[in-house]
Amino acid sequence: xxxxxxxxxxxxxxxxxxxxxxxxxxxxxxxxxxxxxxxxxxxxxxxxxxxxxxxxxxxxxxxxxxxxxxxxxxxxxxxxxxxxxxxxxxxxxxxxxxxxxxxxxxxxxxxx
Amino acid sequence: xxxxxxxxxxxxxxxxxxxxxxxxxxxxxxxxxxxxxxxxxxxxxxxxxxxxxxxxxxxxxxxxxxxxxxxxxxxxxxxxxxxxxxxxxxxxxxxxxxxxxxxxxxxxxxxxxxxxxx
Numbered sequence: 001x002x003x004x005x006x007x008x009x010x011x012x013x014x015x016x017x018x019x020x021x022x023x024x025x026x027x028x029x030x031x032x033x034x035x036x037x038x039x040x041x042x043x044x045x046x047x048x049x050x051x052x053x054x055x056x057x058x059x060x061x062x063x064x065x066x067x068x069x070x071x072x073x074x075x076x077x078x079x080x081x082x083x084x085x086x087x088x089x090x091x092x093x094x095x096x097x098x099x100x101x102x103x104x105x106x107x108x109x110x111x112x
Numbered sequence: 113x114x115x116x117x118x119x120x121x122x123x124x125x126x127x128x129x130x131x132x133x134x135x136x137x138x139x140x141x142x143x144x145x146x147x148x149x150x151x152x153x154x155x156x157x158x159x160x161x162x163x164x165x166x167x168x169x170x171x172x173x174x175x176x177x178x179x180x181x182x183x184x185x186x187x188x189x190x191x192x193x194x195x196x197x198x199x200x201x202x203x204x205x206x207x208x209x210x211x212x213x214x215x216x217x218x219x220x221x222x223x224x225x226x227x228x229x230x
Contacts, residue, residue, distance in 0.1 A: 033218060040121070041221040042202060058217070090156065092218070101146065101204070101218060103156045 006091045006104035010030040013081045013111045021076040022105050023091030029102070033058075033093045034066065036087040037106075049074055055102050068072065081111045114139045118206045118221035126229045131190040133224045135177075135203035138184065144206040145186045147177055150223075156202070161188060173197070198228045 004025045013019055025032065030051045035043040045058030049068040053058045063085060080083055091104040119134040136145060145162040146225060161172025167179045177188045203221040
């Protein structure tokens with residue numbers, strides 16, 4: 001059972017480039033999330049999804065887009081990368097109710 | 113709406129002494145609450161979770177937390193710190209919608225860095 005898989009683990013982007021962070025879970029979870037983590041700031045919610053075809057903005061959605069065409073996949077797209085998007089990104093999933101959140105290993109992104 | 117405040121950004125203890133990491137929350141509905149630990153350059157590991165079954169929750173590695181609704185707190189404790197406990201700890205809240213269904217949003221505290229001295 002792979003859990004939540006994120007790729008790539010490390011990436012360096014140039015300002016203005018675009019890229020997609022991939023996230024896949026094999027636990028048939030309805031809820032999926034993208035967070036970014038900056039030093040001393042905790043984790044901030046970028047986007048989340050409560051099921052296939054349904055997404056919503058979190059606290060810091062600007063500069064990002066998501067889609068949820070299947071239950072398993074929840075890619076995060078960065079358009080026109082900026083230095084402010086240098087961060088560690090975590091994908092997570094869970095079932096509803098009181099259940100545990102499962103996190104991916106994280107993706108370290110640097111924009112130069 | 114929901115929010116989490118971790119009252120200390122840094123906590124420093126000596127090995128073998130008790131640990132207390134403080135967390136206050138705000139939630140419109142019955143919350144589920146979690147503590148996660150993150151070691152340097154690593155992912156997030158679940159320590160324990162509160163799911164309304166019992167107010168005193170025991171987790172891994174000797175950690176426990178007590179849910180106090182009257183104080184809106186969910187403080188994390190451990191009787192005796194170990195060097196391997198040095199890490200960053202996050203308190204997380206999720207509204208459950210009052211009926212056991214979750215709105216889905218998870219809100220993280222800012223994190224508490226625990227340092228353990230020999």
